[in-house]
Amino acid sequence: MTKKKMIISQETMDVDFVRKVEALAGTSVRSCFQCGKCSAGCPMATFMEHPPNRIMRLLQLGQWQRVLAGRSIWYCVSCETCTTRCPNTVDLASIMDALRKLSWDSDGASKESYVQLANKLFLQNIRTYGRQYEMRLAAVFNVKSGQFLKDLMLGPKLIAKGKLKVFHSKNKNMSEIEKIFTRIEEMRKKGVAL
Amino acid sequence: MKKLLDYSYYPGCSLHASASEYDLSTRELFKALGIGLTEVPDWFCCGATPAHNVDELLSLSLCAKNLELADKVEGDMAVACASCFSRLKTAQHVLGVSEVKRKQVEKAIDAPVKLDSNVKHLLEILAKDLGLERLAAAVNKPLSGLKVACYYGCLLTRPADVPNLDCAEAPTIMEKVIEAVGAETVAWTHRLECCGANFTLSRPGVVIQLTNAVLESAKAAGADCIMVGCPLCHGNLDIRQKEIEGVYNTSYGLPVFYLTQLIGISVGLGADKLGLDAMMVNPMPLLKEKGLL
Numbered sequence: 349m350t351k352k353k354m355i356i357s358q359e360t361m362d363v364d365f366v367r368k369v370e371a372l373a374g375t376s377v378r379s380c381f382q383c384g385k386c387s388a389g390c391p392m393a394t395f396m397e398h399p400p401n402r403i404m405r406l407l408q409l410g411q412w413q414r415v416l417a418g419r420s421i422w423y424c425v426s427c428e429t430c431t432t433r434c435p436n437t438v439d440l441a442s443i444m445d446a447l448r449k450l451s452w453d454s455d456g457a458s459k460e461s462y463v464q465l466a467n468k469l470f471l472q473n474i475r476t477y478g479r480q481y482e483m484r485l486a487a488v489f490n491v492k493s494g495q496f497l498k499d500l501m502l503g504p505k506l507i508a509k510g511k512l513k514v515f516h517s518k519n520k521n522m523s524e525i526e527k528i529f530t531r532i533e534e535m536r537k538k539g540v541a542l
Numbered sequence: 543m544k545k546l547l548d549y550s551y552y553p554g555c556s557l558h559a560s561a562s563e564y565d566l567s568t569r570e571l572f573k574a575l576g577i578g579l580t581e582v583p584d585w586f587c588c589g590a591t592p593a594h595n596v597d598e599l600l601s602l603s604l605c606a607k608n609l610e611l612a613d614k615v616e617g618d619m620a621v622a623c624a625s626c627f628s629r630l631k632t633a634q635h636v637l638g639v640s641e642v643k644r645k646q647v648e649k650a651i652d653a654p655v656k657l658d659s660n661v662k663h664l665l666e667i668l669a670k671d672l673g674l675e676r677l678a679a680a681v682n683k684p685l686s687g688l689k690v691a692c693y694y695g696c697l698l699t700r701p702a703d704v705p706n707l708d709c710a711e712a713p714t715i716m717e718k719v720i721e722a723v724g725a726e727t728v729a730w731t732h733r734l735e736c737c738g739a740n741f742t743l744s745r746p747g748v749v750i751q752l753t754n755a756v757l758e759s760a761k762a763a764g765a766d767c768i769m770v771g772c773p774l775c776h777g778n779l780d781i782r783q784k785e786i787e788g789v790y791n792t793s794y795g796l797p798v799f800y801l802t803q804l805i806g807i808s809v810g811l812g813a814d815k816l817g818l819d820a821m822m823v824n825p826m827p828l829l830k831e832k833g834l835l
Contacts, residue, residue: 391752471596478586486743
């Protein structure tokens with residue numbers, strides 16, 4: 349990654365965005381004093397260009413574009429180790445959720461596409477079937493990500509073991525799940541929910 | 543027959559597919575122990591990690607809807623999957639703290655949120671509701687000589703103030719349960735480390751690296767097998783084990799049991815009732831060697 353000089357000034361600091369993150373996550377970004385315990389325990393830090401404590405520092409400085417541009421937030425696996433260990437009770441795992449939501453809503457602000465694709469298909473499955481349909485999830489993921497051969501040898505073995513179901517039944521109360529999705533969409537349209 | 547205890551059972555999506563042996567062994571074990579399970583009618587997916595990752599309101603609403611559905615069945619809620627358990631407990635926690643979010647969710651599901659219902663993981667039911675003494679009394683075939691590495695993974699205990707199953711950093715509930723049925727447990731470094739969870743679909747390379755560390759640690763501690771209470775952990779440790787052995791040019795050969803399978807063996811249930819044939823790493827040689835099947 350090429351290093352771009354970071355200029356901290358009133359013009360480059362977007363604190364409104366950070367307030368939104370805090371509201372969504374129900375926790376304080378400002379409480380972090382950079383002890384680094386979150387990054388020390390993070391199983392995914394080695395895969396991130398910004399480890400968790402640096403994400404916190406960038407947020408404190410209002411430099412959220414840098415955070416969203418990379419793949420770090422999508423490489424968080426939601427193991428909750430950071431939240432468990434923070435000495436200042438910052439709920440960092442919820443901050444990651446909030447950042448992903450804001451990135452997701454602004455449609456493709458990040459370079460990481462596979463994790464986002466998996467999430468999208470997962471949520472579509474819930475809306476269509478009410479439950480997860482693992483076979484379909486894996487098959488559509490491979491097609492849409494262009495990895496037709498991914499885990500190809502595993503599929504037949506899993507079917508033989510009864511671990512992938514070829515057929516899937518729909519819930520009887522599917523209209524209720526659709527209503528939940530539409531009510532949330534309506535609330536957002538009216539601006540009464542984030 | 544009047545059951546000892548009765549629960550509304552929320553299996554979750556995995557237990558109806560990739561973790562069907564967890565579902566089977568849970569139903570059979572609980573039947574053998576005299577614990578009643580009635581499946582929540584027409585339950586929905588809890589949203590798991592993808593929902594809370596990008597849409598908290600949806601995640602909370604799906605969980606609140608399931609709590610409402612579960613309320614129609616008598617008894618506390620029994621949850622098998624660590625991820626479903628974590629999501630349902632988190633929803634109760636968040637909706638209890640934030641009135642704004644609770645009102646939004648109530649609008650989304652068009653019903654009041656059930657904050658007071660008890661959501662329990664199977665481990666909690668076995669260790670606390672049934673109790674270790676009664677569990678020990680049900681044993682017909684003690685798992686003597688079997689060295690078990692108890693793998694908690696992430697979501698059974700973290701974060702500290704949400705699942706309230708056991709201590710977040712030094713839990714012992716799994717060890718207590720499996721020792722109660724005669725097994726030995728090993729002390730090992732990676733029992734609370736993440737296996738990579740749902741990255742198995744999007745970024746399997748990550749899972750291979752993280753899960754390898756877990757397998758390596760269990761093997762180094764002298765474990766014969768690993769015990770889990772989560773279908774995602776199981777999928778990574780069991781289904782991907784052979785692939786991992788290939789990548790790291792090593793051999794682990796560690797069968798990965800669901801807690802209900804191991805306890806099921808100890809109460810005398812047969813392999814067909816525990817879905818042992820669904821495991822990718824064949825447990826039969828180990829179980830025969832220890833005289834358990």
